[in-house]
Amino acid sequence: SKTVAEKAREEREFLPIHGYRDELLKLIAKNQVLVIVGETGSGKTTQIPQYLQEAGYTKRGKIGCTQPRRVAAMSVASRVAQEVGVKLGHEVGYSIRFEDCTSDKTVIKYMTDGMLLRELLTEPKLDSYSVIIIDEAHERTLSTDILFALVKDVAKVRPDLRLIISSATLEAKKFSEYFDSARIYLIPGRRYPVEKLYRRWPDADYLETVIRTVFQIHQTEPTGDVLVFLTGQEEIERAETNLKGRMMDLGTKSSEIIICPIYSNLPTELQAKVFEPAPKGSRKVVLATNIAETSLTIEGIRYVIDPGYCKINSYNPRTGMESLLVSPISKASAEQRAGRSGRTGPGKCFRLYDVKNLEPTTIPEIQRANLASVVLTLKSLGIHDVLNFDFMDPPPETALLKAFELLYALGALDGKGEITKVGERMVEFPVDPMLSKMIVGSEKYKCSKEIITIAAMLSVGNSVFYRPKNQQLLADNARMNFYVDTENVGDHIALLRVYNSWKETNYSTQWCYENFIQSKSMKRARDIRDQLLGLLNKIGIELTSNPNDFDAIKKAILAGFFPHSAKLQKNGSYRRVKEPQTVYVHPNSGLFGASPSKWLVYHELVLTTKEYMRHATEMKPEWLIEIAPHYYKLKDIEDSRPKKSQR
Ligand code: ADP
Numbered sequence: 001s002k003t004v005a006e007k008a009r010e011e012r013e014f015l016p017i018h019g020y021r022d023e024l025l026k027l028i029a030k031n032q033v034l035v036i037v038g039e040t041g042s043g044k045t046t047q048i049p050q051y052l053q054e055a056g057y058t059k060r061g062k063i064g065c066t067q068p069r070r071v072a073a074m075s076v077a078s079r080v081a082q083e084v085g086v087k088l089g090h091e092v093g094y095s096i097r098f099e100d101c102t103s104d105k106t107v108i109k110y111m112t113d114g115m116l117l118r119e120l121l122t123e124p125k126l127d128s129y130s131v132i133i134i135d136e137a138h139e140r141t142l143s144t145d146i147l148f149a150l151v152k153d154v155a156k157v158r159p160d161l162r163l164i165i166s167s168a169t170l171e172a173k174k175f176s177e178y179f180d181s182a183r184i185y186l187i188p189g190r191r192y193p194v195e196k197l198y199r200r201w202p203d204a205d206y207l208e209t210v211i212r213t214v215f216q217i218h219q220t221e222p223t224g225d226v227l228v229f230l231t232g233q234e235e236i237e238r239a240e241t242n243l244k245g246r247m248m249d250l251g252t253k254s255s256e257i258i259i260c261p262i263y264s265n266l267p268t269e270l271q272a273k274v275f276e277p278a279p280k281g282s283r284k285v286v287l288a289t290n291i292a293e294t295s296l297t298i299e300g301i302r303y304v305i306d307p308g309y310c311k312i313n314s315y316n317p318r319t320g321m322e323s324l325l326v327s328p329i330s331k332a333s334a335e336q337r338a339g340r341s342g343r344t345g346p347g348k349c350f351r352l353y354d355v356k357n358l359e360p361t362t363i364p365e366i367q368r369a370n371l372a373s374v375v376l377t378l379k380s381l382g383i384h385d386v387l388n389f390d391f392m393d394p395p396p397e398t399a400l401l402k403a404f405e406l407l408y409a410l411g412a413l414d415g416k417g418e419i420t421k422v423g424e425r426m427v428e429f430p431v432d433p434m435l436s437k438m439i440v441g442s443e444k445y446k447c448s449k450e451i452i453t454i455a456a457m458l459s460v461g462n463s464v465f466y467r468p469k470n471q472q473l474l475a476d477n478a479r480m481n482f483y484v485d486t487e488n489v490g491d492h493i494a495l496l497r498v499y500n501s502w503k504e505t506n507y508s509t510q511w512c513y514e515n516f517i518q519s520k521s522m523k524r525a526r527d528i529r530d531q532l533l534g535l536l537n538k539i540g541i542e543l544t545s546n547p548n549d550f551d552a553i554k555k556a557i558l559a560g561f562f563p564h565s566a567k568l569q570k571n572g573s574y575r576r577v578k579e580p581q582t583v584y585v586h587p588n589s590g591l592f593g594a595s596p597s598k599w600l601v602y603h604e605l606v607l608t609t610k611e612y613m614r615h616a617t618e619m620k621p622e623w624l625i626e627i628a629p630h631y632y633k634l635k636d637i638e639d640s641r642p643k644k645s646q647r
């Protein structure tokens, strides 16, 4: 019998792109920049780098291929390593934030677009690369848009470098024009007809419609797997629980329907399951985020259920507020999603919405994103005139100015808009400017050790505490243990305590289990912490510890997050000090329901039913003046000023 790798290698010849290999290689040899368009699943991402390697390009340098999503970079690299027949991380590897799975041997490197952007900081001419592929270009992520301009410039000074812009949609003309009329190559795809069926749900909860549709398909339709587009991990987990519950009610055998979730934070070892064919007699139901729209191809899908939503981040430059909102998809996305059912035979797409109401395309992220991080990166790359940067679609000027304002307030840029020493140190950390400023700022308060732990814990997101449905009370009690002893200890310091307690048990998994802590998140935090530690070393910040001086730790947090300060109002809600707006303590915060602190600093705002502050810590208003005198004036904190002046 054949090994997995043997099978993977054989399958290469059946991909639509296979017949165009030589023509493609000829075009790449002749054209420095080539725009390639091809249907999802035609083999662009997995095959082109291999063709290039076979044609000798890796003798002159690496082949870099960017992906907008972490999971895509990992998954595709692992597939290609299999096809090439090497161990992942050797000749074929990937690099995503906080995780580098490459070695000296690596010649085919998949990476997130954000990572290539960071590589430009140390390798401005990308000298170690012979080819750069900007893949999934139609996604128009913030980093991809910035890369367009930067690689275009690099190409001018490096005639030997080859650039490939690869896209699943016909936006190619725009790419071609941007790259000085670059040649476009269309890979003829195979697509079977897709029947579109419309389902309406009477009430707000479309998950119920989704679940009914899954069972309807299972009971009435011929074999073929089902792909459901959902908006995120939480929704996917909810759908999974509901589906399993309904299977029990209906007496559906668990071998009949195999549920496969796939989303960004899914642990690596579970990701492969989505690609495994369902055993005979069973039907696979894939619950996926947008990642399955074009980034990943899953074989065997004949039915798509599309509620028509996705999460997109949007930034309001006026208030400086960023939020991840569930929004209707675009017509272009709806087409892509439907197309996923027609890859191997005629398919059916169940749409739970009216296409008429959709916008034609999604607005590029650059026009709805917080630009602080990008502006700092560009400044560090020596780009002085950011306002006149060669953007494919320019961002709103207000958003750029807002970014400048913040970077100036953080001390990363000077009055002339030039990067400062502080700014240069901040750039070293692959995190947002406020977080990097917090880290850099910790030097002054002699608590860098605590601060990198907090930064690492904040970077793993909100998946530290585990709250199983049937044990919520126990879980909440366990969590509150990290808040006791000191009044209003706050979420940041609680996170620090979680980490340090875990460390004291010698990183015990059992301890995590007993305390309702997700050990996977903790391990990730440890990896991130190790990296931050390395960077701290690199820029020469001494590792200092001040574990019981909460004031020092809070001041260091404020050094980065002073713009995120809020004051208690009479009705128990909070009001942001700058950009006045009512905000609330997040129900998952340890401060929720506690005796309220008058002043808080928070990590981020999340908008669900209300504007919630996630990760908040008590602070003193006079610290705002002490730390950011150019940003806060006495009048901002006035009514809290001590009655008898202390000065
Ligand atoms: P494109 O980039 O044109 O959308 P890909 O190169 O990603 O196409 O996919 C080509 C083929 O490789 C598809 O048939 C897909 O099923 C397969 N494939 C890609 N990644 C994996 C993986 N991680 N495991 C199994 N198969 C994969």
Ligand code: MG
Binding pocket: 041, 044, 045, 046, 135, 136, 294, 295
């Ligand atoms: Mg692809």
